[in-house]
Amino acid sequence: MTTSAMPQINPEYVHWFRNSAPYINTHRGKTFVIMFGGEAVNHPNFSTLIHDFALLHSLGIKLVLVHGARPQIEKNLKDADIESPLHQDIRVTPRVAMPSILQAVGAIRLQIEAQLSMGLANSPMYGSRIDAVSGNFVTARPYGIRDGVDYQMTGEVRSIDVEAIKNNLLHDHIVILGSMGYSATGEVFNLLAEDVALSAAVALGADKLIFLGEEVGINHNDRLLREMIPNEVDRFLRDRDLNCEINYFLSCASNACRQGVHRTHIISYAKNGALLEELFTRDGSGTLISHDPYEEIRRADIDDVVGLIKLLSPLEEQGILVSRSRERLVQEIDNYSVIERDGMILGCAALYPLDANSAEVACVAVHPEYRSGSRGADLLAFLEQQARSHGLHKLFVLTTRTAHWFVEQGFAEVEASALPEARREKYNNGRNSKVFQKNL
Structure with a gap:
């Protein structure tokens, strides 16, 4: 085959595949506990979701799938002419409704098991050997009488059979949990799938709890909120009138974080590839609720040197920053602060003490793909707080390209003679840098 006849590889695909490797290793x-409602099962994209579940399983991820069945239940009840009203968006379940509910939940479970068993040639499932199991893993109790309403056969999770589920996961099975629970007396209760997912994730100590909903994530003012922490979720729920699905997801996410599940994701079941994009790219596709900020500003340490070199080298080559060797970065690492996002250094800045009253801000840099936000200003604020904590009252910066930005951050241009004597002696007139000062 001649070189000209060789098939061309999509460079974007190669780039994505290589950059997904750290996530493959991490996961x-x-x-992972993944919850989706009956609406997702009815959606045309559901077969693709099944393929994605199979892919996660093939990558060594232990999956617990939790499914709801609300639209299917409502259809069955309507066909049977049975009333089962909702009170505060929780179904009141008369005993006569249970056969219709069991039929709906069971049909979905069988559908999921059947689709996971597909191994047809020329299909994404080819070669996959997946054993899906379900059982009486969820013990329930009656929801009881609340606000004077008897919820009858509606229940809530009492316990999860952790040992049985973990044993199945250990044997490479996918575990399927429906919105049903069983009591010690042999009764079956109708449960909220979100409650089952939350309880299972907490009991199992899951690494992730993932909710697949209709929306791409949590939106505010037509902007996707990519990361939230529990306190932000609480304020968001308090200040806004949200639809029931988002309400459930956010409440469960906040509770999960506070009970040891460090990362909960809210993404779309309707968007093709959303699950893979969320798990195998740095920015994801939906909203992440984490116990700690997903992106944080912190003091740098020696392990950050490689990331700093990668961030700073292009700016040094352009003459925007003074070149710094690896050895110098290692020696001066205690002066640096960084913005880290899921293991990647997105930004950095350094604070060099000049005398007992002042310090110099240097090496302010943000990755080109992340300059649209306020990361540079956030880094500067972080350094200012450090300076104040050390009793410093003045900050200086020397720059050739970013004078306007520093003016916007409250700096004013001064003569080089305003620099402390030791720094003034090292002032590089060859670069002809402008000097700016800010009083704290």
């Missing part, structure tokens, strides 16, 4: 052997 292998981890336990």
Whole structure:
């Protein structure tokens, strides 16, 4: 075959595949609880979701799938002419409704098991050997009488059979949990799938809890909120009138974080590839609720040197920053602060003390793909707080290209003679840098 006849590889695909490797390694052997409602099962994209579940399973991820069945239940009840009203968006379940509910939940479970069993040639499932199991893993109790309403056969989760589920996961099975629970007396209760997912994730100590909903994530003022922490979720729920699905998801996410599940994701079941994009790219596709900020500003340490070199080298080559060797970065690492996002250094800045009253801000840099936000200003604020905590009252900066930005941050241009004597002696007139000062 001649060179000209060789098939061309899509460079974007190669780039994505290579950059997904750290996530593949990170997720292998981890336990994910993934919840989706009956609406997702009815959606045309559901068969693709099944393929994605199979892919996660093939990458060594332990999966617990939790499904709801609300639209299917409502259809069955309507066909049977049975009333089962909702009170505060929780179904009141008369005993006569249970056969219709069991039929709906069971049909979905069988559908999921059947689709996971597909191994047809020329299909994404080819070669996959997946054993899906379900059982009486969820013990329930009656929801009881609340606000004077008897919820009858509606229940809530009492316990999860952790040992049985973990044993199945250990044997490479996918575990399927429906919105049903069983009591010690042999009764079956109708449960909220979100409650089952939350309880399972907490009991199993899951690494992730993932909610697949209609929306791409949590939106505010037509802007996707990519990361939230529990306190932000609480304020968001308090200040806004949200639809029931988003309400459930956010409430469960906040509770999960506070009970040891460090990352909960809210993404779309309707968007093709959303699950893979969320798990195997740095920015994801939906909203992440994490116990700690997903993106944080912190003091740098020696392990950050490689990331700093990668961030700073292009700016040094352009003459925007003074070139710094690896050895110098290692020696001066205690002066640096960084913005880290899921293991990647997105920004940095350094604070060099000049005398007992002042310090110099240097090496302010943000990755080109992340300059649209306020990361540079956030880094500067972080350095200012450091300076104040050390009793410093003045900050200086020397720059050749970013004078306007520093003026916007409250700096004013001064003569080089305003620099402390030791720094003034090292002032590089060859670069002809402008000097700016800010009083704290």
